[in-house]
Amino acid sequence: AVLEVYKSGSRQLPESFSLLKDKTIIGRDAMCDVHLEWDGMSRNHAVIVGTGGDANLRTPAGGRVHSSFRIQDMGSSNGTYVNFVRVRDSILRDGDVIGFGRGSAVREGEVIQQRHLEFMLVLRLLKLRGTGPGRRDGPLP
Numbered sequence: 001a002v003l004e005v006y007k008s009g010s011r012q013l014p015e016s017f018s019l020l021k022d023k024t025i026i027g028r029d030a031m032c033d034v035h036l037e038w039d040g041m042s043r044n045h046a047v048i049v050g051t052g053g054d055a056n057l058r059t060p061a062g063g064r065v066h067s068s069f070r071i072q073d074m075g076s077s078n079g080t081y082v083n084f085v086r087v088r089d090s091i092l093r094d095g096d097v098i099g100f101g102r103g104s105a106v107r108e109g110e111v112i113q114q115r116h117l118e119f120m121l122v123l124r125l126l127k128l129r130g131t132g133p134g135r136r137d138g139p140l141p
Contacts, residue, residue, distance in 0.1 A: 007120035
């Protein structure tokens, strides 16, 4: 799975971030897996946790390839948003928009306006073709 960068304010970011670990930390701290430099981000703002997958599929580093994910806010003041709704903990689906912005006045379950989001990332789950004997098909386009 990958997080595609949809909106990054004026910052230069890669086009996407791969979700290859069991837990992917998002935050302002340079040690975060997804480093988003902005004063409205907490050092450790949110975590994406891989929750499902085929035990036989492995990343190049030997980790498990996850097929489902959830996001958890780590106590940030500005919040974490899934499809523009502030969440503390949420299951993620393919195409969900994850947002970070100025939302300290927005309560959990309430909607934030897109213009108030500094960063927007889109979750893209990789769809794998079935592999039979002697076949090695990769991700679908």
